[in-house]
Amino acid sequence: MSTSGETDVAQQMEQAIHRYFAACNTGDVEAVAAFFTPGAVHYVPPGYGGPAQGGRAIGEQIARLVRTTASRWSIDQMLCDPASNRAVIEWTVRRTGVLARGTEWYVFEPGTGLITEIRLYLAAPPTAGASRMELEEFPYAERGYTMNS
Secondary structure: OOOHHHHHHHHHHHHHHHHHHHHHHHOOHHHHHOOEEEEEEEEOOOOOOOOEEOHHHHHHHHHHHHHHHOOEEEEEEEEEEOOOOEEEEEEEEEEOOEEEEEEEEEEEOOOOOOEEEEEEEEOOOOOOOOOOOOOOOOOOHHHOOOOOO
């Protein structure tokens, strides 16, 4: 059973993600950067230039996508877990001539409600010849993930 405090935190996380997506769709670097802690990391799949570190770098990455591909994101589903300060979403992005779907895992800083980490996963075919399909530079072993194939 959730407490009213947990309900408030869940609503704050949900609102923050909706506002973050609205900022992403503007392509405004500073508006996007405002949602992140200084040390935040946005992990991405292989082929996307590695993780962006820090709010400004994340904002620049998003702005570049808006500018070069006319990307527009929408949220399809969202689950928030206030006890762990984590959320997961499914989204759709429309780009010039392409529609793609994905999911993101969010970690929030307790107290501030700022995002400390996003892990992006795409619904896409595996990269040809790849022996592992993982986020680039994500610390899987350090976080206790299974490492054997």
